[in-house]
Amino acid sequence: MSILPKDxxxxxxxxxxDEGYVNWHDETLWFVRQKRDKSSKNIPEWEALRxxxxxxxxxxxxxxxxxxxxxxxNAKENxxxxxxxxxxxxxxxxxxxxxxxxxxxxxxxxxxxxTEECHMNEFLAQNGIDVIDTDLGExxxxxxxxxxxxxxxxxxxxxxKDIGDLFHEHLGTDAGATDPQYLTEAARQHLRDKxxxxxxxxxxxNFAVAETGGFVVATNEGNAxxxxxxxxxxxxxxxxxxxxxxxxxxxxxxxxxxxxxxGQPITTYSSHFKKPREGQEMHVVILxxxxxxxxxxxxxxxSLKCIRCGACMNTCPVYRRSGGHSYHNAVAGPIGSxxxxxxxxxxxxxxxxxxxxxxxxxxxxxxxIDIHDQLYKWRQVLAKNGHVPxxxxxxxxxxxxxxxxxxxxxxxxxxxxxxxxxxxxxxxNAMNPxxxxxxxxxxxxxxxxxxxxxxxxx
Amino acid sequence: MKSISELKVGLFIPCYVDQFYPQVxxxxxxxxxxxxxxxxxxxxxxxxxxxxxxxxxxxxxxxCNQLFYDCFAGCDYVVSPSGSCVLxxxxxxxxxxxxxxxxxxxxxxxxxxxxxxxxxxITEIKSSFPHKVGLHQGCHGQRGLHLAQMSELxxxxxxxxxxxxxxxxxxxxxxxxxxDECCGFGGTFCVSEEAIxxxxxxxxxxxxQRNGAAYITGSDMSCLMHLEGILKRGGSKVEVIHIxxxxxxxxxxxxxxxxxxx
Numbered sequence: 087m088s089i090l091p092k093d094x095x096x097x098x099x100x101x102x103x104d105e106g107y108v109n110w111h112d113e114t115l116w117f118v119r120q121k122r123d124k125s126s127k128n129i130p131e132w133e134a135l136r137x138x139x140x141x142x143x144x145x146x147x148x149x150x151x152x153x154x155x156x157x158x159x160n161a162k163e164n165x166x167x168x169x170x171x172x173x174x175x176x177x178x179x180x181x182x183x184x185x186x187x188x189x190x191x192x193x194x195x196x197x198x199x200x201t202e203e204c205h206m207n208e209f210l211a212q213n214g215i216d217v218i219d220t221d222l223g224e225x226x227x228x229x230x231x232x233x234x235x236x237x238x239x240x241x242x243x244x245x246x247k248d249i250g251d252l253f254h255e256h257l258g259t260d261a262g263a264t265d266p267q268y269l270t271e272a273a274r275q276h277l278r279d280k281x282x283x284x285x286x287x288x289x290x291x292n293f294a295v296a297e298t299g300g301f302v303v304a305t306n307e308g309n310a311x312x313x314x315x316x317x318x319x320x321x322x323x324x325x326x327x328x329x330x331x332x333x334x335x336x337x338x339x340x341x342x343x344x345x346x347x348x349g350q351p352i353t354t355y356s357s358h359f360k361k362p363r364e365g366q367e368m369h370v371v372i373l374x375x376x377x378x379x380x381x382x383x384x385x386x387x388x389s390l391k392c393i394r395c396g397a398c399m400n401t402c403p404v405y406r407r408s409g410g411h412s413y414h415n416a417v418a419g420p421i422g423s424x425x426x427x428x429x430x431x432x433x434x435x436x437x438x439x440x441x442x443x444x445x446x447x448x449x450x451x452x453x454x455i456d457i458h459d460q461l462y463k464w465r466q467v468l469a470k471n472g473h474v475p476x477x478x479x480x481x482x483x484x485x486x487x488x489x490x491x492x493x494x495x496x497x498x499x500x501x502x503x504x505x506x507x508x509x510x511x512x513x514x515n516a517m518n519p520x521x522x523x524x525x526x527x528x529x530x531x532x533x534x535x536x537x538x539x540x541x542x543x544x
Numbered sequence: 545m546k547s548i549s550e551l552k553v554g555l556f557i558p559c560y561v562d563q564f565y566p567q568v569x570x571x572x573x574x575x576x577x578x579x580x581x582x583x584x585x586x587x588x589x590x591x592x593x594x595x596x597x598x599x600x601x602x603x604x605x606x607x608c609n610q611l612f613y614d615c616f617a618g619c620d621y622v623v624s625p626s627g628s629c630v631l632x633x634x635x636x637x638x639x640x641x642x643x644x645x646x647x648x649x650x651x652x653x654x655x656x657x658x659x660x661x662x663x664x665x666i667t668e669i670k671s672s673f674p675h676k677v678g679l680h681q682g683c684h685g686q687r688g689l690h691l692a693q694m695s696e697l698x699x700x701x702x703x704x705x706x707x708x709x710x711x712x713x714x715x716x717x718x719x720x721x722x723x724d725e726c727c728g729f730g731g732t733f734c735v736s737e738e739a740i741x742x743x744x745x746x747x748x749x750x751x752x753q754r755n756g757a758a759y760i761t762g763s764d765m766s767c768l769m770h771l772e773g774i775l776k777r778g779g780s781k782v783e784v785i786h787i788x789x790x791x792x793x794x795x796x797x798x799x800x801x802x803x804x805x806x
Contacts, residue, residue: 094737098739098740123696133697133699403728404744407740407744407747443684444730445687446687449687449696450696465599466600468600469600470603474599478732478736482732486604486607489590489593489596491590492589495591503564523738524773524776525772525773527772528564530565530566533563534562534565534566534568535587538569538585
């Protein structure tokens, strides 16, 4: 990983050093948000669809035990081999064992945020397995040896020139070339060879249907199909919350997913997998990795409704101006900020604070996750468990002491304003983060209360 | 049903408005009085508690909650010129041992604009403000208190502040490119995430400037304080003005007191 561990605020400050770049990043993602708006407003039943999606997922989260077993039974009947993994390392081990059994050293992989969450590529590389990401954006960030910055648009932080330079270095394209069609064609040729020669393919899972034992993978590039259909071994990895009860529920989720993600009515490919073709082996790995814990947290269980559309990232005014890497987690943005503390409270304590709680995320969410309320609730949990920096805690404590006593508050206010008027440099200096790029408010001689007492209480 | 003049309307002036924007408090008070309300301002009030709670320390808001309760429990309504503080009170204000009464009090708290349009049922306030004005719709007022429809939803458009502002003589509302994007204030976020907070504020400000606003108004002074800081640093001539000041007729100058207050 080339990304140094920094907290969100520090990473954002670095990201904001180039304002022109931030403007570009913000506009690019805002464009996607607008496409989503347009597309969602084209269907009158949009809000009803969101409600249906939310309710189906609600049902799923309260019947997971039954639905997962039902899925396993049906999948097995279809000839699929089902594995259960309690955490990331068990998941990675299962994948490695399958590959070893088949003496496979090279594998193609379509987009799977789950394998990012498990840091599977690194693990497999350490064990001598060469994994090629076949989603174009994923392949780009893989060549750059960095994680994706967005769950749907992995390389959205890069400009055409960055891709041109990268492909020139790795794929031998012409120096300085930035034409998207030319670059994409080069990637196609490069990947085509991998598809034809790899014997194993790994895909993610967008929806796993309990009643059929089948699963659906949504892509725009067809790379999941290409990989899975050409390989002798197809491994599909899913978090256990990807279950939906019935096939007919796909009619709700597939309509919600692409519109929310990119504004498309549907993804170019919605690939339904059910059973291995003759001579092929098909595996499904079902992962927990903290999901049971999250399910047990009443305030946060709804985060497991997420269908990974990325709409909350595109709309988030913070994400658009800080970039996905500032979240130092496989899933970035608002949804990442409520999922990550469950995985590691210490490491991700900064993320629930990387928000103004503006609430836009909760209202674009196709399954109506109360994201901004959960951010607020995570802050309480983090503070209670001692994950807020001591200095900040002391400052908040001091503030609460002042605000708890009206006379002390009035006196402090009067003193503070007098100081600001007579010796402004006491607050107008480099130590004051407000003052760095903003003027302080003009301190009036009288507070409202003083005015009121003088004018209205005689 | 009591008439407006019989109602006890408590005025809650948030701490930062009290300290830095007394003219907004005065405009709110005068406006409510002009609209026929009997307004009480309990002088023991301090803060809604949101700065602590949004930082993760809701457990440190007990005293603020108690003060708020003691000040306002006897009122028919509590009105405040800040959507964010109102939303916090509506969602979190609770005094231990008085849970039921706290719940009742929470339902009586209103942001100024919604109090005017929804409780007083007033749709037009005679005032004049012959300027080009951009409306900054604070997120908590909009998405939390539903002062206006949010752009995220596929639902009919409405805006309570626009309803009032559009009837102000001479006032021309400018169209913004992004009509409901957050300004980046966010309470302690404005200092803990300084870089992003400022960038968000700059982007909001330039949207208003680009579209020709001479004033930026809103019903949340905290957003406006943040935007004002950015405008002033940038040497802009654009000013911020709270919606209460526009509706109250004009910019109000606070009479300068003789000597320091005691």
